[in-house]
Amino acid sequence: MIKVLSAGSAARAALLVATLAALPARAEIGIIVAAHSSQAPQVAQVCQAFLGKIKTPTPVNFNEKSALRDEFYAKACKKDPAQVAATWSKLILTGTGTPPSEVDSTAAMKKAVAADPNAVGYIDKKDADASVKIIATAN
Numbered sequence: 001m002i003k004v005l006s007a008g009s010a011a012r013a014a015l016l017v018a019t020l021a022a023l024p025a026r027a028e029i030g031i032i033v034a035a036h037s038s039q040a041p042q043v044a045q046v047c048q049a050f051l052g053k054i055k056t057p058t059p060v061n062f063n064e065k066s067a068l069r070d071e072f073y074a075k076a077c078k079k080d081p082a083q084v085a086a087t088w089s090k091l092i093l094t095g096t097g098t099p100p101s102e103v104d105s106t107a108a109m110k111k112a113v114a115a116d117p118n119a120v121g122y123i124d125k126k127d128a129d130a131s132v133k134i135i136a137t138a139n
Contacts, residue, residue: 029072030125030134032110033057037117040135046120047077051087052097059100060112060121072122076138 031046033039041049041057048054050061050073062069064081073079079087091097103109106127113121114131121132128134 027124029122029138030128031122031136032113032132033120033135034114034117035131035133043136052091057120058118060119061100061102063102063104
């Protein structure tokens with residue numbers, strides 16, 4: 001059976017296609033360490049560091065406004081923003097944890113991680129350069 005679209009239906013379909021085309025592509029997240037670092041933590045250790053359960057490696061986080069931050073926690077640590085906030089609220093309230101330092105850009109993330117052989121961070125994989133090495137991907 002062939003269904004004929006009315007002018008209104010065709011316009012809505014065109015709008016839907018345009019909207020979907022405008023959506024940003026999901027990032028392929030690369031977990032990074034300094035290029036000269038001999039340390040290569042497992043993804044589970046990375047998540048433990050970002051959630052305040054272990055002190056090493058030293059996590060470097062994007063600020064709360066970053067969509068990549070939410071995507072990292074969802075993909076790598078299986079946590080949504082509310083769960084991450086609750087975890088850190090508890091640690092801060094009890095005095096048992098200090099949240100990761102935060103950066104505002106990919107360039108700042110690479111610079112912070114490259115400068116500290118104990119640091120770990122994350123970026124869109126396509127943004128990696130010689131200053132950092134990708135030890136895992138979170139997808």
